Amino acid sequence: MKERMIELTVNGINLNISVPVHQTLLDTLREQLGFTDTKYGCGTGECGACTVIIDGEDSLCSCMALASTLNGRSITTAAGLAEQGLNAVQQAFIDQTAVQCGYCTPGMVVKSTSLLRKNPNPTEEEIRKELEGNICRCTGYDSIVKAVQQAAQSFPEENTQWDNAVELKTGAHS
Amino acid sequence: MSQFSVIGKNVPKVDAFEKVTGQPIYAADLKMQGMLYGKIVRCMDHAHARVTRLDFSEALKIPGVIKILGPEDVTQTTYNTGACDEMVSDKVGHLLGDLKDQTIFTYHVRHQGDAICGVIATSEEIAERAAAKVIVEYEPLQVFMTPSEAEKTGTHQLHPDKPNNMAFQLPDAMFPGNSYGWGDAEEAMKEADLIVEDNFYVNKQKQCQMEPHAYIAQVDGRGRLHCWSSGQMPKITHQKIARLFDMPMSMVKIHSTTIGGGFGARLGIISEPETCAMALAVPGRPVKVQTLREEDWIISESRHAGDYWMKLGFKKDGTPVACQARFKANTGAYFTHASGVPFTTGAWLSGMYKFGALGYQGESYFSNQAPAGAYRGYGNPQTNFVLEQLIDRALTQLDIDPVQWRLDWHKGVGDDGWCFGVKYPSCQLSECLRQGAEAIEWDKKVAANKQQSGVKRRGVGVSVMNHTSGAMPMLLEHTVTTIMMNEDGSAVVSTACSDLGQGSHTVLHQIAAEALGLEMHEVTLKTGDSDANGFDIGSHASRTTYVGGNSILEASDDVKKQLLDRASRHLDTSVENLEFGGKTIFAKNNPENSITTAEICRLGVYNYMDPETGEPEGAPGQIFGFSSHFAKHNSPPFGACFVEVEIDTETGEIELLELVHTHDIGRTLHPAMAEGQMVGGAQQGIGMALTEEIYYDDQGLALNSSFTDYKMYGSSDMPKMKVILVEDPDPHGPYGAKSVGEAGLTSPVGAIANAVYNALGIQFKEAPITPEKVLKAIKENGLNFA
Numbered sequence: 001m002k003e004r005m006i007e008l009t010v011n012g013i014n015l016n017i018s019v020p021v022h023q024t025l026l027d028t029l030r031e032q033l034g035f036t037d038t039k040y041g042c043g044t045g046e047c048g049a050c051t052v053i054i055d056g057e058d059s060l061c062s063c064m065a066l067a068s069t070l071n072g073r074s075i076t077t078a079a080g081l082a083e084q085g086l087n088a089v090q091q092a093f094i095d096q097t098a099v100q101c102g103y104c105t106p107g108m109v110v111k112s113t114s115l116l117r118k119n120p121n122p123t124e125e126e127i128r129k130e131l132e133g134n135i136c137r138c139t140g141y142d143s144i145v146k147a148v149q150q151a152a153q154s155f156p157e158e159n160t161q162w163d164n165a166v167e168l169k170t171g172a173h174s
Numbered sequence: 175m176s177q178f179s180v181i182g183k184n185v186p187k188v189d190a191f192e193k194v195t196g197q198p199i200y201a202a203d204l205k206m207q208g209m210l211y212g213k214i215v216r217c218m219d220h221a222h223a224r225v226t227r228l229d230f231s232e233a234l235k236i237p238g239v240i241k242i243l244g245p246e247d248v249t250q251t252t253y254n255t256g257a258c259d260e261m262v263s264d265k266v267g268h269l270l271g272d273l274k275d276q277t278i279f280t281y282h283v284r285h286q287g288d289a290i291c292g293v294i295a296t297s298e299e300i301a302e303r304a305a306a307k308v309i310v311e312y313e314p315l316q317v318f319m320t321p322s323e324a325e326k327t328g329t330h331q332l333h334p335d336k337p338n339n340m341a342f343q344l345p346d347a348m349f350p351g352n353s354y355g356w357g358d359a360e361e362a363m364k365e366a367d368l369i370v371e372d373n374f375y376v377n378k379q380k381q382c383q384m385e386p387h388a389y390i391a392q393v394d395g396r397g398r399l400h401c402w403s404s405g406q407m408p409k410i411t412h413q414k415i416a417r418l419f420d421m422p423m424s425m426v427k428i429h430s431t432t433i434g435g436g437f438g439a440r441l442g443i444i445s446e447p448e449t450c451a452m453a454l455a456v457p458g459r460p461v462k463v464q465t466l467r468e469e470d471w472i473i474s475e476s477r478h479a480g481d482y483w484m485k486l487g488f489k490k491d492g493t494p495v496a497c498q499a500r501f502k503a504n505t506g507a508y509f510t511h512a513s514g515v516p517f518t519t520g521a522w523l524s525g526m527y528k529f530g531a532l533g534y535q536g537e538s539y540f541s542n543q544a545p546a547g548a549y550r551g552y553g554n555p556q557t558n559f560v561l562e563q564l565i566d567r568a569l570t571q572l573d574i575d576p577v578q579w580r581l582d583w584h585k586g587v588g589d590d591g592w593c594f595g596v597k598y599p600s601c602q603l604s605e606c607l608r609q610g611a612e613a614i615e616w617d618k619k620v621a622a623n624k625q626q627s628g629v630k631r632r633g634v635g636v637s638v639m640n641h642t643s644g645a646m647p648m649l650l651e652h653t654v655t656t657i658m659m660n661e662d663g664s665a666v667v668s669t670a671c672s673d674l675g676q677g678s679h680t681v682l683h684q685i686a687a688e689a690l691g692l693e694m695h696e697v698t699l700k701t702g703d704s705d706a707n708g709f710d711i712g713s714h715a716s717r718t719t720y721v722g723g724n725s726i727l728e729a730s731d732d733v734k735k736q737l738l739d740r741a742s743r744h745l746d747t748s749v750e751n752l753e754f755g756g757k758t759i760f761a762k763n764n765p766e767n768s769i770t771t772a773e774i775c776r777l778g779v780y781n782y783m784d785p786e787t788g789e790p791e792g793a794p795g796q797i798f799g800f801s802s803h804f805a806k807h808n809s810p811p812f813g814a815c816f817v818e819v820e821i822d823t824e825t826g827e828i829e830l831l832e833l834v835h836t837h838d839i840g841r842t843l844h845p846a847m848a849e850g851q852m853v854g855g856a857q858q859g860i861g862m863a864l865t866e867e868i869y870y871d872d873q874g875l876a877l878n879s880s881f882t883d884y885k886m887y888g889s890s891d892m893p894k895m896k897v898i899l900v901e902d903p904d905p906h907g908p909y910g911a912k913s914v915g916e917a918g919l920t921s922p923v924g925a926i927a928n929a930v931y932n933a934l935g936i937q938f939k940e941a942p943i944t945p946e947k948v949l950k951a952i953k954e955n956g957l958n959f960a
C-alpha cells in the first residue's frame with residue numbers, strides 16, 4: 001500500500017504523519033488520529049456529518065478529500081473550536097436546543113462557524129442555503145437556524161420570514 | 175410564578191454540552207485493544223435467490239483474514255429482529271401467529287442485502303477485500319414485491335406456515351370476523367346518504383437516522399459476551415441475544431452507546447446477532463462491524479408500505495354513520511412487525527372519530543422487499559393519509575367546513591380510545607383546532623382560494639391525529655427505576671430508558687430533580703448498562719416520558735417516604751406533622767424543628783455510635799428508592815395540523831408556504847424540546863407526503879439508497895412553521911405530561927394532502943405526491959389552470 005508523508009495541523013497541533021495515498025481525510029482523522037468528533041454519515045459527500053474547517057475559514061467534507069493531497073494544510077474539527085471554551089456557535093446550539101441526537105451536530109457547528117467567519121451577518125436565507133449540504137433528521141432545522149442567528153448576534157433578524165416560535169396556550173374546559 | 179422549579183423550563187439538554195464538541199461515543203467511535211473487523215457479505219444483486227455455491231478459499235488466502243463464518247458455522251436458532259414478540263404473552267403471540275423467521279446467515283436470499291456470511295479480519299480494509307473475494311453463486315428465484323403479487327396463486331411461498339404469503343391477519347379468536355371495530359359497519363353503511371370509497375397506496379419511507387448502524391462484540395476471559403449497541407431497547411436486546419446464543423442473561427452484557435437517531439430503526443435488534451456470532455468465533459478479541467450507509471438503507475427496517483381501501487358513510491348533515499377499511503401491509507422478507515403495524519393502523523383509525531359503526535381488517539404480506547418494521551408513527555401516518563383525505567372528499571360534497579366537522583366529530587374525554595375500554599382521560603383537540611385555524615387564518619384563506627385564478631394555485635388543509643403514551647394495554651408496559659441517595663443528598667437514578675436524541679434523559683432528569691427537590695446537577699442518570707439497570711421495555715410507542723417518568727416519580731415517592739420516616743425519628747415527631755421544604759424537612763407545628771435531607775442521607779451512611787449514649791447517631795442504612803412500574807393508564811396526545819401550499823400547475827411543484835402544528839401534549843415539561851419534536855416530526859411527515867419513498871426496479875433491487883437519490887426536505891425547503899402547544903395537565907402523566915415523540919409526524923401527512931386537494935380539487939391516492947404525479951393528474955382530469 002503506497003503511503004505518503006504529509007504535514008498536517010489538526011486543531012492547532014502540528015503533525016508529521018504517513019498516510020496511505022488513497023485514505024480519506026475522514027479516515028485519517030477518525031481511524032489514524034482518533035478525532036472521532038468528525039462523523040461518518042454517508043462517505044459520499046451527501047450529508048455533511050464529516051465537515052471540517054480547512055485553513056481557518058472554508059469548510060470541507062472530509063470524506064471527499066484525500067489526506068495525502070492536504071500537505072501543509074490546517075484542519076479544525078468541532079472539538080478544536082472549543083479549545084478556549086465553547087465558541088459562540090456551540091453555546092448557541094445549547095441555548096437554542098438545536099442538539100438532538102447530536103450526530104449531525106459537529107458538522108453543523110463547524111459549517112456554521114465557517115459561514116460566520118466568512119459572513120458575520122448572514123440573513124436567514126443565507127444560513128439555510130449554507131446548511132443545505134448538512135442533513136439533520138432530528139430537528140427540522142429551525143432550532144439550528146436560530147442558533148446560528150444567535151451566534152451572529154443578530155437574532156431576531158428583521159427578516160421575519162421564519163419567525164418560528166412555540167406558543168403555550170391554556171386549554172379550555174366547557 | 176410557576177409552581178415548579180425545573181418542570182416546564184428550557185433547562186440545557188443534559189447531553190448538549192458534550193454533543194456540540196463531538197465528544198459522545200457512538201458505537202463507530204469505539205476502538206479497542208486487539209480489535210478485529212467484521213464484514214458481512216450480503217447479496218446485492220438479487221432480491222430472491224438460493225445460494226448454490228459458497229466458497230471461501232480465495233478469501234481465506236488474503237493475509238489478515240482470521241475466519242469466515244457461513245450459515246452453518248453459527249447458531250441455527252431463529253429470531254425476530256422486531257420486538258413485538260417480547261411485548262405480548264406467549265398465548266397472545268401464538269394467537270397472532272408471530273414468527274421468529276430470521277437466521278444469522280442464510281442460503282435463501284429473501285431480499286436484497288440478506289446476509290450470507292461474515293468475514294473477520296485484522297483491518298476493515300482487509301475484511302472488505304476478503305468479502306469481495308468470497309465466491310457466491312446464486313440461482314435466482316421468482317421475485318414478488320407487493321401484497322397483490324404475493325397472494326397470487328403460484329407465487330413462491332416465503333414461509334411454510336403462511337399460505338398465500340399472508341404473514342398476518344387479525345386473528346378470529348381475538349377479533350371475530352378478523353375485524354376490529356364496533357357495531358355492524360356494513361349494515362350501518364346502508365343508512366348513509368353519501369358514501370365515499372377508494373383504494374390508496376401508502377409509501378415505504380426510510381427513517382434515515384444520521385448514524386449508520388455499528389456494533390462491537392467481545393467475549394471476555396470468563397466467557398461473558400459483551401455487545402456495544404445503539405439499540406433503543408437495550409433490555410430487549412439483552413434478552414434476545416442471551417436467548418439466541420443460549421446463554422443466561424448474566425453471561426451477556428449490553429453496553430448502550432450514544433444513539434445517533436432512531437425513529438424506530440433501532441427498535442429491537444439489527445446486526446447484533448451477526449456481530450456477536452463473529453465475536454463468539456474469536457474469543458477474547460473484540461469484533462467491530464460498521465455498516466455502510468447504503469447497506470444500512472437496505473438491511474434495516476422501514477415504514478410499512480401497503481394498499482389501503484376505505485369506505486366512509488355520512489348523513490346529509492355530516493353525521494358519520496360508518497367506516498370500513500382494509501389495510502394490506504407489505505412486511506417484506508421477514509415477519510418482524512407483521513402483526514403490530516396492521517393492528518395499530520386500525521387502532522388509530524378507530525380512535526379518531528365518532529363513527530356510528532366501524533369495521534377494520536388488517537393484514538400483512540411477505541414480499542421480497544427489505545423488511546418493514548417500526549417507524550415513528552407506527553401505522554398512524556398511513557391511516558392519516560387515507561382517512562383525512564376521504565373525509566375532506568365527503569365534506570366537499572356535503573358543503574361542510576373541514577374544521578367545523580372535525581370539531582363536531584372527533585373523539586374526546588371519556589370516549590373509547592384506540593383500544594376499546596381505555597377511555598381518553600384528557601383532550602384539547604377542539605382548542606387545538608380553534609387555535610390552529612386562527613393562526614393560519616383559515617376562513618380568510620378558504621374564501622380567497624375559491625376566487626383564485628392563474629397557474630399558481632393555493633390551498634389550505636387540515637388534519638387531526640392522536641397517538642399514544644406507551645403501548646398499554648396491548649403491549650407490556652414496564653419500567654424499573656432505582657434511586658440511590660448519595661451521602662450528601664444528591665441522587666443517582668438508574669433506569670434502562672434510552673434517549674434517541676429526543677431529550678428523554680433530560681426530561682427524566684427534570685422529573686427526578688423536581689420530585690426530589692434537587693437541582694438538575696444534583697441528579698445523575700445511570701443508563702445504558704444492562705448489569706446495573708433494571709428492566710425497561712425500551713424507548714418506543716412515545717412512552718419514555720409518560721411511563722419512565724411515572725416510574726421515576728414512584729421511586730422518588732419511595733425515597734421521600736424513607737426520608738420522612740427517618741426525619742420523624744430525628745425530629746421526634748409524627749410523619750403526619752412533617753413537610754418537605756426543598757431540601758429540608760420540618761415540623762409543621764414548629765418549623766424551627768428541621769433537618770436537611772442531606773443530613774439524613776449522611777447519617778444513614780456514616781452511622782457512627784455516639785460514645786456518650788452508646789446509641790447510633792440517627793437511622794442507619796443508605797436510602798434506595800425502587801419502582802417496578804406497570805403503566806395503569808394511557809393518555810394519548812392530540813394534534814391538529816394546518817398547512818398552506820402553493821402549486822405551480824405548469825411544473826407540478828408543491829411549495830409549502832406555512833405549517834401550523836397545534837398539539838395537546840398535556841403539560842409541557844420542556845417547551846423547546848417539545849417544539850423540536852414537533853418541527854423535526856413535521857420534517858419527516860412532509861417527506862412522507864411529498865418526497866420520500868424507496869423505489870425498486872423490476873428485479874426488486876433498490877434504486878435510491880442514498881441521500882442524493884432519496885429526497886428529504888433540507889434546511890431551505892422547510893416551510894415557515896409555528897408550533898402551538900395547548901396545555902392541559904393530564905390526570906395520569908408525570909406532572910400532567912403526555913407523550914410527544916411520535917405526535918409531530920402524523921398530522922402533516924393528511925394536512926398536506928388536503929391542502930393539495932383544496933388547491934387543485936384533485937386527491938392523490940398514492941403517497942408521496944410528487945410533481946410528476948401532480949402533472950399527470952392535472953392532465954388526466956383535463957384541468958386548465960391558465
Ligand code: FES
Nearest residue numbers: 041042043048063
Ligand atoms: S460522511 Fe462526508 S458527507 Fe456524509
Ligand code: FES
Nearest residue numbers: 101104136137138
Ligand atoms: S440532531 Fe440528530 S441528525 Fe441532527
